[in-house]
Amino acid sequence: MNETSQKRWGMTIDVNRCVGCQTCTVACKHANDTVPGVQWRKVLDVEVGEYPDVERLFLVTGCQHCAEPSCVPVCPTGATKQRDDGLITMDYDLCIGCASCAVACPYQARTIVHDKPTYFGVTTPQETKVAHDERIGVAQKCTFCIDRVDEGLEAGLNPGEDPLATPACASSCISQAIKFGDFNDPTSHVSELVATRDYFQMHEELGNDPQIKYLIETPAVPARNSDPMDLSDETLLDTEHALVGKRQTFWDMRAAMNFIMGGIGSGSAVIAYLLWVSGNVDTQFLATVNIVSSIILSVGLFCVWLKIGRKLRAPLAILRPQTSWMSREIYAAGIFFSSIGLYFFEPNPLLLSSAAIGAGLFLYCQGRILHSGKGIPTWRVSQMPSMLVATGLLEGICLSAVLYFGWNSEISLTSFIPPSAMILILFNSFLWRRYARNAKKWGISPIDRNIIGSLSPKLYTFGHIIPLILFGIAFFIPNTESYIVCIASLFALIGSIFWKATIITRACHMQNFALGKMPHRGSGKFAAPNVN
Structure with missing residues (x-):
């Protein structure tokens, strides 16, 4: 010792x-x-x-x-550590500037500086002498x-x-x-x-x-x-x-795009796989959705890469899978992308299954990443993982519907998609209503409660009620034109994208x-x- x-x-x-x-x-x-x-x-x-x-x-x-710091386990590289004497340390050479620690801290203790500000407009000799270039683009705090x-x-x-x-x-x-x-x-x-x-x-x-x-x-x-x-x-x-x-500014719209595109891409892969297993679509359709999903997922990951402070260190984010959901998300993405790539060299149904597993794990990791933002009351609520997973599945069934019914002029009454979409819309609406109604009890600030309150009517109307009615028409009325389902899907997608962007970039004030x-x-x- x-x-x-x-x-x-x-x-x-x-x-x-x-x-x-x-x-x-x-x-x-x-x-x-x-x-x-x-x-x-x-x-x-x-x-x-x-x-x-x-x-x-x-x-x-x-x-x-803290004796039980929330910033340490979320760090994907191990740059934030806790010594035996309890002090929380920063390894500037290992930090990638992802800001996971900053949003996990409920004491507003961390900062990330992306440039070199000066006190007098020009760099003075004293500032040059005491400059700490290793702190640029990474998290820093009291030591x-x-x-x-x-x-x-x-x-x-x-x-x-x-x-x-x-x-x-x-x-x-x-x-x-x-x-x-x-x-x-x-x-x-x-x-x-x-x-x-x-x-x-x-x-x-x-x-x-x-x-x-x-x-x-x-x-x-x-x-x-x-x-x-x-x-x-x-x-x-x-x-x-x-x-x-x-309001936190560590995770901006680039970070929100990771959750938006990641949810759509991974949710689509999971839903398409379930449709394939249940016999509602053929293997060619599943392969097509997997390709589209991989492209969407890649766009989301590229956006989050643009956000980090030290971009060339991004591969270091794989180092902490034992505690970091961000590291785990990367491994899940690896399972998904490698399974899809291997499938086109060796079309084995097991690879389709492993791709779906990777997509499902990726979606769940996204829910846990946001929930790990303990410093943001709107994110740390216990049902946030459920909200992101349920939304991802809804987005997935909507994108699958657009891709599937785009090649079919009419919809069968027995189609699996409209009733499943209706169930997911109702479940998402329930989760959002519970989130909004319990916001004060769950410690969400009045500022963010007002933002959530102003968002709710729009989300209910355009993201839930309109698509629910349109999917209902497609389910109950025989030979409904396929564009009805496509319109319903687009409304639901817009609603899901809107609430994610709002919660991540607007209703995101740090813990008082x-x-x-x-x-x-x-x-x-x-x-x-x-x-x-």
């Missing part, structure tokens, strides 16, 4: 001591040479309540170096000044006590609000503080076990539980409020900051009680 394996580094931050001077943010920037617009350590100026019951405080935020800690230990210093071995923010704090130390050492200052003072961990309910613990009481200022007046829905609609999460408890000080009913 090495020297660090018995330690558990962490911080306490005294909310009552912090005066909002920003010394810690300046010290962090100086120690880590971050570029303009990037701040690993932040201090939020927080105002809560409504006059006359109001309170103001300062909240220090940054990477929480708890890991170099200072490690070098201090080697020099026989005690991190948390000796300034040179202590993170810059803690050693520079003028009010001693920030303390650093070993939570596994009961005699350390931080352990004594959490043993004797009331504290909270931000978003404790998410299960990350963050190792920044916020102290919220003093002998003169007791703690209080959060009050509904602290942050009303109206307050949380204000995008300028310090605690309100900003939050205070599990508050110091009992302020005005009105939040004023500190008299203490004898």
Whole structure:
């Protein structure tokens, strides 16, 4: 066991001591040479309540170096790791800049910079000297000044006590609000503080076990539980409020295209295979759909490749299949593409089966990838994988219908496609209704709930009701013209594409900051009680 394996580094931050001077943010920037617009350590100026019951405080935020980090398992390359002492580290040379870790973090702690901004419009000699080109296009975050800690230990210093071995923010704090130390050492200052003072961990309910613990009481200022007046829905609609999460921009329309095209392509391959197994289509049709699906899937993967920060490192994304759903998606795609390729050299029905299995695994991986975005409340809901899989199957049956009925002028009453499409539409409508109705209970912010609410009528009308009616006509009325099914399929496809694009690029605000408890000080009913 090495020297660090018995330690558990962490911080306490005294909310009552912090005066909002920003010394810690300046010290962090100086120690880590971050570029303009990037701040690993932040201090939020927080105002809560409504006059006359109001309170103001300062909240220090940054990477929480969680005991159960959600950023580590999602990394497809292993660039994000957790040391034995609990510190979450970044290997800039291994990171591909996919931003999976950034959207998985519920503390808005990660940044990706794709260019080289300067403070004065031109690069100064000082900026050249301290430049970190290895950080361009990859994820970066607070490290708890890991170099200072490690070098201090080697020099026989005690991190948390000796300034040179202590993170810059803690050693520079003028009010001693920030303390650093070993939570596994009961005699350390931080352990004594959490043993004797009331504290909270931000978003404790998410299960990350963050190792920044916020102290919220003093002998003169007791703690209080959060009050509904602290942050009303109206307050949380204000995008300028310090605690309100900003809309994530890590995954843009290029990432959305991966989920859109991936769902259509993989869903089509699965549905066509089921149609083939049930005897509704011939082998030639299945092979045709597989070719079309592979092209669509390739377009989606190409779009997501365009999004990553270090494109030439993309092959490294296969390194973490034991935990990363992105790595698993790549392996599933490999099964699908290789099966299709081999089939044209050796037309073996087993290869058609393996292609369908690869497509199904790919579709499921997509659902789990979005669900792994723990930092985005609209994505992390438990039914997100079901929504993406169900939508992919609906998209698949719609594309299969367009391809199949494009060569047939009339539709048989016994056709498998219209009733199956109707069932999938009803199931997708049920899932969306459940998603929208439970949004508040599932922790989705008022901003995103409003976006979902405005999307719902359009989705129900054009993505569910119209195609349901048209597929019903095709099923119940003999000899219906095939264009009816094609129109129904296009409406359903448009609805599915629309909700995916909206959830990934618009209704995607990051997890709000939050205070599990508050110091009992302020005005009105939040004023500190008299203490004898």
